[in-house]
Amino acid sequence: MVSLRTKGSFLKLYSWLPILILYISVLNEFDFNYLNLEYFSFNFPFILIFFFTLKDFKHFDYILVFIAGLFNDTVVGLPLGLSSLSYTLICIATAYLRNITIRPNPMKDWFYFLFIISLINSLNYSILTLFFSFDLILMNYLVNTFFTFSFYIIFVSLFKYYLKGLND
Amino acid sequence: MASSRDDFIIAIRSAFLKKSTQQKFSLLTLVFFSLIIVILSSLDFKVIRYSKAVINELVYRSSFIVSVPENFIKDSFIQVKDYTTFFNKYKKNTAELESLKSNYVSNEITEYENRELKELINDYVSSSNKILAKIIVDHDSPFLKSIIINKGSKDNIRIGTNIYDQSYLVGRVIEVNYKTSRVLLLSDLNSNVPVTIAPQNIQAIVTGSGGDNGKIKYIKSGLSDQLIDDSIVYTSGTGAIFKSGVPIGKLKSYEKNSTNEYKVEFYSDFSQLKYVFAEIITQTNILQTAQETNDDNVDKNNPLDAKLKILEDELSIIEESNKKFQKENENLKSEINNLNYKVLSLNNEISSQNRTISQFNLDTEELKFLRLNLTYGHKCRKSLFNNKGFIVGSPEYKNCVLRKGKIDG
Numbered sequence: 236m237v238s239l240r241t242k243g244s245f246l247k248l249y250s251w252l253p254i255l256i257l258y259i260s261v262l263n264e265f266d267f268n269y270l271n272l273e274y275f276s277f278n279f280p281f282i283l284i285f286f287f288t289l290k291d292f293k294h295f296d297y298i299l300v301f302i303a304g305l306f307n308d309t310v311v312g313l314p315l316g317l318s319s320l321s322y323t324l325i326c327i328a329t330a331y332l333r334n335i336t337i338r339p340n341p342m343k344d345w346f347y348f349l350f351i352i353s354l355i356n357s358l359n360y361s362i363l364t365l366f367f368s369f370d371l372i373l374m375n376y377l378v379n380t381f382f383t384f385s386f387y388i389i390f391v392s393l394f395k396y397y398l399k400g401l402n403d
Numbered sequence: 404m405a406s407s408r409d410d411f412i413i414a415i416r417s418a419f420l421k422k423s424t425q426q427k428f429s430l431l432t433l434v435f436f437s438l439i440i441v442i443l444s445s446l447d448f449k450v451i452r453y454s455k456a457v458i459n460e461l462v463y464r465s466s467f468i469v470s471v472p473e474n475f476i477k478d479s480f481i482q483v484k485d486y487t488t489f490f491n492k493y494k495k496n497t498a499e500l501e502s503l504k505s506n507y508v509s510n511e512i513t514e515y516e517n518r519e520l521k522e523l524i525n526d527y528v529s530s531s532n533k534i535l536a537k538i539i540v541d542h543d544s545p546f547l548k549s550i551i552i553n554k555g556s557k558d559n560i561r562i563g564t565n566i567y568d569q570s571y572l573v574g575r576v577i578e579v580n581y582k583t584s585r586v587l588l589l590s591d592l593n594s595n596v597p598v599t600i601a602p603q604n605i606q607a608i609v610t611g612s613g614g615d616n617g618k619i620k621y622i623k624s625g626l627s628d629q630l631i632d633d634s635i636v637y638t639s640g641t642g643a644i645f646k647s648g649v650p651i652g653k654l655k656s657y658e659k660n661s662t663n664e665y666k667v668e669f670y671s672d673f674s675q676l677k678y679v680f681a682e683i684i685t686q687t688n689i690l691q692t693a694q695e696t697n698d699d700n701v702d703k704n705n706p707l708d709a710k711l712k713i714l715e716d717e718l719s720i721i722e723e724s725n726k727k728f729q730k731e732n733e734n735l736k737s738e739i740n741n742l743n744y745k746v747l748s749l750n751n752e753i754s755s756q757n758r759t760i761s762q763f764n765l766d767t768e769e770l771k772f773l774r775l776n777l778t779y780g781h782k783c784r785k786s787l788f789n790n791k792g793f794i795v796g797s798p799e800y801k802n803c804v805l806r807k808g809k810i811d812g
Contacts, residue, residue, distance in 0.1 A: 262466040297428055298428050309458055310466050310542060311547060312544070312549045316438070316440030316444060319433070323430055323434050
């Protein structure tokens, strides 16, 4: 009885893991800056949100994603609501892709991801420079987009293991 | 054609409006929410400001807790790195400490004088109090360079409060909450600091590069030729945003598109900050306005009090510097005494050595005479057969022996 209950709570925690990781990543703002790699950065929440909303994962609630965006804005120091808008736009893009896709293709998803993050980063850059008069380096955005796109395929394989573990 | 357009519209409508069974809000609603929040956050309403402050407090604390494991890894990495360069750093620091010690006394006096002069120029007595603040969030975003400290409006932190690492400028506060504040670092692209470049005394503006350095901006044309490597960059105080005379970094030149460009290497390493100092400045006017009080005596007394205070300060500076000089004099006197004693003992030693040498010379001459006496003594001695000889022991006899028996000089 006890073991069943323990197993149940573990399963519950395991099924909420993606959203938990999303919150940890926005609060912690995963970076490897102490490695002193110039320009190196990638947007982990983009990969996570794109994958799990594309898979229509049941514990990946849009409102929680929205709140995660607010947290991210607060931590990074961006105008409040901007990351929420970006994350919501990713959700819309994945919902649209899900609707039009009959036979999923990982390569197509990958390049669709590149298109979406480029679009969202451009939107972010435009809003910040035009409406909030932020001085930003475009190169940082380009490198960030490139690394996010490159790492997508690695993280996707890990997430697939996770989903496999959950189904088993 | 029309069918494919319909499909697209249906897919878009579905993506925007359709809620899955688990979803509580449609995505369109959330987009609207986001836009409303973005617009509201750009407006400076009191309600929004307070709600933002509450959210900030909660999120910063949560972020601090969540960052503990990563910070632990980061610290361990830095510690290992430090151990590898430990000895070299120690040697460098020892040499630096020696040179700093020698500059300490004169710097302190200059500092007192500067403070006094500034107070006289500004007509107010500004007392600054640096409080220690811990950095709770230092996520080095590639886009924005800022840190969060654990001091806020409760500790008298205001927007614009200068933040230091030891005595080096780090940045200024741009957002204040009740118990936390956000500091915009000098390396951020949006940071602009009016500076003076010494020793050329050139005024410029240093702006962040988004990396680890700063860039020189808005320098008067023609003056850039005068810039040299290792020139010191410090705040000029223009615009009263930053306090004047605070060191920022050193100037370094580099080649860019075959032209010579200059960057500022900050003294402080922003990625290694753990604690910083926030300078709380309180200003007390020396000259009170007549409207503030009806009492004439008080009106007369206040400037007098202020002047007296300045004079007292001056006196205390002089006394303090006198004490330092006296102490230095005493040290020098005792050093002179020690040296005199050493000279005396050395003189004694020299005279005793001289005596020994002269005795040695005497003995050598005597020995030479005795040797020659054995050989030539009979030629110089006066006897029955030698009328030309001399009496033994007389100086003439000795000379004769030393001349190897030659009687005629």
